[in-house]
Amino acid sequence: xxxFDLLVNGFSQALTPTNLLFALIGSILGTLVGVLPGIGPTSxxxxxxxxxxxxxxxxxxxxxAAIYYGAMYGGSTTAILVNIPGELSSVVTTLDGYQMxxxxxxxxxxxxxxxxxxxxxxxxxxxxxxFAPPLAEVALQIGPPEYFGLVILALSVVVSLSGKxxxxxxxxxxxxxxxxxxxxxxxxxxxxxxxxxxxxxxGVDFIAVIxxxxxxxxxxxxxxxxxxxxxxxxxxxxxxxxKELWECTGAMLRATxxxxxxxxxxxxxxxxxxFIAYDLEKRVSKNKDQFGKGAIQGVAAPEGANNATTxxxxxxxxxxxxxxxxxLAVLLSGFMIYGLQPGPLLFExxxxxxxxxxxxxxxxxxxxxxxxxPLVGLWAKMVAVPYYIMGPMILLFSFIGAxxxxxxxxxxxxxxxFGFLGYLMDKVKVPTTPMVLSLILIPMxxxxxxxxxxxxxxxxxLLFTRPLTLIFLIAGVLxxxxxxxxxxxxxxxxxxxxxxxxxAK
Amino acid sequence: MKKSLWLFSFFVLILAILPCPAQSAxxxxxxxxxxxxxxxxxxxADVTARLVAGYVSKKWGQPINVINMPGASGIIGTRHTLxxxxxxxxxxxxxxAVSAMLAAxxxxxxxxxxxxxxxxxxTVDPVFYLVKQDSPWKDLKxxxxxxxxxxxxxxxxxxxxxxxxxxAMPQFLEVNNLPFDSLNRVVFKSGAEVVTALAGGHIDLxxxxxxxxxxxxxxxxxxxxxxxxPERLPGLPDVPPAKEVGYPNLNVYGWQGVSGPxxxxxxxVDKWAKSLEEACKDPAxxxxxxxxxxxxxxxxxxxxxxxxxxxxxxxLPLAIKMGIRK
Amino acid sequence: MSVAxxxxxxxxxxxxxxxxxxxxxxxxxxxxxxxMPVIMGVVFGTLSLGFLVSRSQNRESPPIPWPTKGNWQKxxxxxxxxxxxxxxxxxIGYLIGTTLFLIGLVRAMGRxxxxxxxxxxxxxxxxxxxxxxxxxxxxxxxxxxGV
Numbered sequence: 001x002x003x004f005d006l007l008v009n010g011f012s013q014a015l016t017p018t019n020l021l022f023a024l025i026g027s028i029l030g031t032l033v034g035v036l037p038g039i040g041p042t043s044x045x046x047x048x049x050x051x052x053x054x055x056x057x058x059x060x061x062x063x064x065a066a067i068y069y070g071a072m073y074g075g076s077t078t079a080i081l082v083n084i085p086g087e088l089s090s091v092v093t094t095l096d097g098y099q100m101x102x103x104x105x106x107x108x109x110x111x112x113x114x115x116x117x118x119x120x121x122x123x124x125x126x127x128x129x130x131f132a133p134p135l136a137e138v139a140l141q142i143g144p145p146e147y148f149g150l151v152i153l154a155l156s157v158v159v160s161l162s163g164k165x166x167x168x169x170x171x172x173x174x175x176x177x178x179x180x181x182x183x184x185x186x187x188x189x190x191x192x193x194x195x196x197x198x199x200x201x202x203g204v205d206f207i208a209v210i211x212x213x214x215x216x217x218x219x220x221x222x223x224x225x226x227x228x229x230x231x232x233x234x235x236x237x238x239x240x241x242x243k244e245l246w247e248c249t250g251a252m253l254r255a256t257x258x259x260x261x262x263x264x265x266x267x268x269x270x271x272x273x274x275f276i277a278y279d280l281e282k283r284v285s286k287n288k289d290q291f292g293k294g295a296i297q298g299v300a301a302p303e304g305a306n307n308a309t310t311x312x313x314x315x316x317x318x319x320x321x322x323x324x325x326x327x328l329a330v331l332l333s334g335f336m337i338y339g340l341q342p343g344p345l346l347f348e349x350x351x352x353x354x355x356x357x358x359x360x361x362x363x364x365x366x367x368x369x370x371x372x373x374p375l376v377g378l379w380a381k382m383v384a385v386p387y388y389i390m391g392p393m394i395l396l397f398s399f400i401g402a403x404x405x406x407x408x409x410x411x412x413x414x415x416x417x418f419g420f421l422g423y424l425m426d427k428v429k430v431p432t433t434p435m436v437l438s439l440i441l442i443p444m445x446x447x448x449x450x451x452x453x454x455x456x457x458x459x460x461x462l463l464f465t466r467p468l469t470l471i472f473l474i475a476g477v478l479x480x481x482x483x484x485x486x487x488x489x490x491x492x493x494x495x496x497x498x499x500x501x502x503x504a505k
Numbered sequence: 506m507k508k509s510l511w512l513f514s515f516f517v518l519i520l521a522i523l524p525c526p527a528q529s530a531x532x533x534x535x536x537x538x539x540x541x542x543x544x545x546x547x548x549x550a551d552v553t554a555r556l557v558a559g560y561v562s563k564k565w566g567q568p569i570n571v572i573n574m575p576g577a578s579g580i581i582g583t584r585h586t587l588x589x590x591x592x593x594x595x596x597x598x599x600x601x602a603v604s605a606m607l608a609a610x611x612x613x614x615x616x617x618x619x620x621x622x623x624x625x626x627x628t629v630d631p632v633f634y635l636v637k638q639d640s641p642w643k644d645l646k647x648x649x650x651x652x653x654x655x656x657x658x659x660x661x662x663x664x665x666x667x668x669x670x671x672x673a674m675p676q677f678l679e680v681n682n683l684p685f686d687s688l689n690r691v692v693f694k695s696g697a698e699v700v701t702a703l704a705g706g707h708i709d710l711x712x713x714x715x716x717x718x719x720x721x722x723x724x725x726x727x728x729x730x731x732x733x734x735p736e737r738l739p740g741l742p743d744v745p746p747a748k749e750v751g752y753p754n755l756n757v758y759g760w761q762g763v764s765g766p767x768x769x770x771x772x773x774v775d776k777w778a779k780s781l782e783e784a785c786k787d788p789a790x791x792x793x794x795x796x797x798x799x800x801x802x803x804x805x806x807x808x809x810x811x812x813x814x815x816x817x818x819x820x821l822p823l824a825i826k827m828g829i830r831k
Numbered sequence: 832m833s834v835a836x837x838x839x840x841x842x843x844x845x846x847x848x849x850x851x852x853x854x855x856x857x858x859x860x861x862x863x864x865x866x867m868p869v870i871m872g873v874v875f876g877t878l879s880l881g882f883l884v885s886r887s888q889n890r891e892s893p894p895i896p897w898p899t900k901g902n903w904q905k906x907x908x909x910x911x912x913x914x915x916x917x918x919x920x921x922x923i924g925y926l927i928g929t930t931l932f933l934i935g936l937v938r939a940m941g942r943x944x945x946x947x948x949x950x951x952x953x954x955x956x957x958x959x960x961x962x963x964x965x966x967x968x969x970x971x972x973x974x975x976x977g978v
Contacts, residue, residue, distance in 0.1 A: 039967070043573065046546030047967055050559060140726075143707035144691070167881045171843060174874050178846060181867055184577050187692040188864045189610050189666035189829055190857050193849070198584065198615040202576025216913075223909055223940060224902050266701050267694070321720030322701050329547030329697065336797050337552075343724035388941025392933050393955060395913065400963055407574050407970050408581065412917055420910065427896065428835045446867050447694065453862035454691040455707065457657045460862075539970060570968040 007129055010355025014062065014363055022059040023360050026066025027367045033067070034074020037215070038207055038401025040087030041071035041327035049334050057338040058353065062360040064334045068327060069121070069364045072270075072310050073372065076113045076303055081106060081382055082230065082394050084215040084401070088207065088271035089306045091436055092278045094214055096291060096298025103294050104231045107238030107380040111373060112248060112296055113303040115240075118369040120256040120304030124311025125361050127260050128318075133344065136319035139264045144451035145462045147267065149472025151445040154272050154437075156476045157279040159483035161433045166487070168430045176438030179204050187450055199410040206439050208402040208411040209418045213432045215398045216419025219391050221426060229390060230383040238377050244296050251281050251297040255304030263312025266324035270309045271440045277305030283482075311361070318342050318354060533593055533773055537568040540763075541597040543582025545575040548695070549716045552797050553628055553761040554598035560784050560793075561777075571598075578667050579603035580614065587616045591766040593773030599623065599764035602667040605816035609824035610666045622769040623762065623813060625781040626804035628794060630714035630759035631734035632673045633744060635727045637703050644750055645730050648710065649681040656687040662699040662708040663692055666829055670699065672820055673712035673733070673757035675827050680754050685827050703727050714759045716798040733758045739795070756819070760802070762809060778805050840882030847875035908939055924974025925964070929956040 013019065029051075033044035048067055052060040075086025080097035093113065100109040127135070155173075162169020182193040183203030194200040240248075258277040262268050281301035282291045291298045316322045321342035323329040335342060346354055382390075402415035422432050452462045463469055542554045554571050562569040574582035583603045589595035599621075608618040634645060642648050652659060663670040675685055691708050693699045696717035703711045704726035711727075715738065721727045722741060729744035733755050736746055747755040763777060784790045785803035794801055804812055824830050854868030912935050920928040933952035937943055943951075963969045 042546050046573065049555065053559065140701065140705035143702060143705055167878065171839065171878050174871065174878055178850065178871055181871065185864050186665050186694060188859065190864045192857060192868060193853055202581040220906060224906055267698060320726065321724060322697055326545055326547055333547055333552040333797060337793065339796060343720050345723055386941060388937050388943065389951065391940050392936035395936065396929065396933065396955065396959060400959060404969055406576055407572050408576065409921060409972065416913055416917055428839065450862055451691045451693065454689050455660050457689050458862060572970055
């Protein structure tokens with residue numbers, strides 16, 4: 001069919017040596033940027049944009065797209081090795097990925113991240129290729145009430161992340177919600193919880209919080225335990241066992257579905273999406289107890305979802321000219337500078353351009369896989385580095401990372417504060433993950449709620465009359481009920497015996 | 506040993522202090538310049554900043570680094586610039602949202618908004634009054650009438666309290682003698698979200714900038730009923746200027762320019778103003794700006810300052826009447 | 832651990848009060864600015880009750896694994912260094928501050944000689960400086976010495 005011809009045409013363009021070269025350079029640069037904590041794809045693309053200015057449009061755009069893909073991938077490396085999520089979407093990868101590294105399975109973790117990203121990303125691009133315009137139309141139908149429903153659905157994940165004490169899990173989530181409310185309320189311009197402090201007026205940056213809770217707290221814990229290095233014994237293997245790979249196929253497929261479809265929706269952050277994918281995987285998994293302790297699907301799911309989201313994000317971008325995330329907004333401005341005018345007209349008026357870019361995305365995915373699989377060995381050896389070097393470097397990178405998000409020194413203090421807080425929370429067994437989930441979701445919840453109310457002049461009617469919204473809300477309630485049921489179904493004796501082992505990290 | 510250490514430290518201190526007073530210093534700029542922008546990457550302001558920075562740095566052979574300092578609708582970045590050393594190496598991309606509009610809507614800013622050295626305005630971003638593609642309304646008058654007959658029914662989308670829409674739509678209501686609460690105000694995080702919601706039919710009206718609206722207008726997902734500009738804009742011949750459809754008094758629009766901390770040295774201001782003026786006459790720069798949907802509209806330091814004062818006189822009463830001053 | 836639970840309960844109660852106060856201060860109708868703060872106030876209040884009045888039914892209360900004496904010193908020192916570093920860097924600049932910080936940390940965490948520490952500090956500081964300040968143009972704090 002016509003689409004296929006165009007795609008083939010696109011490949012023939014994308015496969016020229018120049019374009020391939022720039023796709024490669026873009027992938028490498030993007031990965032490097034993604035590995036650096038704090039600098040995510042958004043700032044990465046913005047910073048690297050000038051580099052493309054001396055190129056003609058097609059290679060320039062190919063390079064930009066490759067940087068984006070690379071950055072989304074790079075964040076998972078540090079998430080797995082040192083518990084520092086490179087950007088929001090890698091937060092969930094730390095849950096099981098870092099545990100795997102502590103167990104000497106950093107190699108398989110990194111490998112499965114690469115493989116899952118490749119599979120899901122490629123499938124996502126296929127979806128993009130063939131279904132972009134109709135999918136984009138669907139995306140437009142999702143309005144504030146539907147978002148509200150979606151967020152409620154996502155919040156139901158809190159139950160399963162709460163570990164042994166539901167009360168503590170909720171407390172953690174509540175605190176996350178509180179932190180999310182600090183700052184200027186966008187709807188009214190009113191300052192909330194800022195206590196007259198100018199810095200707080202800018203709100204608490206969540207990447208700084210995450211760096212603190214995950215990276216800094218972990219270093220403090222390791223200092224206490226006098227860990228010689230992240231993993232000291234000789235590494236077991238660098239690649240996942242064939243059986244493990246097979247077990248992950250389901251995870252990869254599910255993650256692709258979740259990631260791609262949710263990635264189409266403007267405003268749905270990759271962070272939230274990876275939580276949903278992770279939780280889904282945990283629910284359907286036969287070894288759900290392993291999640292949080294090093295289950296390989298716990299890495300495959302969020303990583304796959306990320307890359308599928310990346311591909312999904314291009315649907316509204318190319319088909320409507322609407323960037324669903326800030327990173328894609330920067331990419332969009334890059335595109336526009338090179339004369340690419342995203343929107344339905346794009347597919348009509350500049351087809352060779354579009355298809356060359358789409359073709360290069362396939363290529364980009366392949367390149368990342370080829371680039372990163374061999375590097376797995378190199379990265380995995382890092383776990384043997386003595387902690388008296390690793391620890392200080394992690395702390396330094398944490399500070400730089402926190403600073404780099406908004407070029408604001410206050411964020412470093414934020415990271416430090418949450419580092420100490422995370423360490424304390426661990427001592428009293430309050431889980432930190434619900435706080436992060438809440439921090440990401442509550443702003444979305446509040447704006448969706450208030451927008452829905454404003455749309456109906458203050459009445460909540462829209463939340464209960466629109467079909468999709470109702471579906472999401474009911475699904476959310478059901479999921480919560482199921483999770484609660486699953487949790488309390490276990491006989492009390494088992495709880496006694498298992499004791500504290502059930503704590504989720 | 507101790508004495509030589511003291512002596513050594515003394516020398517280091519002297520050396521550090523020496524370069525400070527710029528005597529017959531070489532021509533500005535002698536090192537990279539930081540252009541701060543109070544918003545994140547990818548937004549209209551950010552893209553303009555990068556364009557301008559790229560152009561000027563090429564001309565002067567000195568890097569101009571665009572640094573994003575987002576937070577609090579631009580307050581964080583603006584404060585950083587206005588309290589920085591006034592040596593010309595820290596400047597900012599100024600725009601409508603961090604000057605008059607901000608001052609109008611926020612009672613206690615951590616800085617005095619007029620305490621800045623304005624250098625030049627570079628671009629304007631005309632405002633479009635938009636409805637969704639299949640809306641039954643043909644022109645602004647019809648919209649006004651419908652609102653009058655059905656208060657509190659129609660929904661209007663805006664991206665915060667310092668966006669152009671936040672002042673453009675209330676101004677529209679005001680010139681039509683409609684109460685400010687006849688429209689349901691739905692607030693979104695960004696202009697992109699507003700136009701998306703409009704295209705999806707979740708809101709009925711919006712007033713957004715050229716750079717935000719054009720994509721969807723061209724894609725035929727939203728329709729522009731009027732634009733606040735003396736004439737039609739290239740590529741959008743179907744959108745008439747506001748004065749042609751009976752609204753000559755609509756005058757809210759976005760703009761971007763360069764400003765710096767108070768008391769910038771005159772050489773710095775002059776050099777920038779001159780280069781920016783040349784940029785606005787340069788066809789290559791014009792072409793680049795057109796690609797990102799910006800209209801070049803240079804105003805020199807004095808005129809720019811007067812312009813800002815006028816805006817403040819216009820927006821403050823509007824903000825007070827709207828009751829959004831917090 | 833009951834005492835910890837009670838403390839948590841009190842903290843949550845305080846947060847509940849803060850939220851309610853702020854929520855009422857900015858209250859402008861249902862679904863307005865004060866809406867979420869008030870809801871959070873209620874949520875915190877409920878949670879705090881959960882912690883303050885709960886009886887540990889069959890929950891074991893293992894003691895909180897506070898660090899041992901020796902570890903307290905290590906953690907205390909490192910925490911202090913982190914705070915000092917963050918405080919001083921704007922004053923003494925990234926280059927000097929980071930070098931000193933790294934030297935201190937690496938010696939605290941491992942028993943390395945001063946020379947080793949110095950080299951590590953200089954190399955790591957220089958390396959990060961090049962990547963972040965020079966290549967990526969991040970506005971690192973510049974101290975009073977101009978570096």
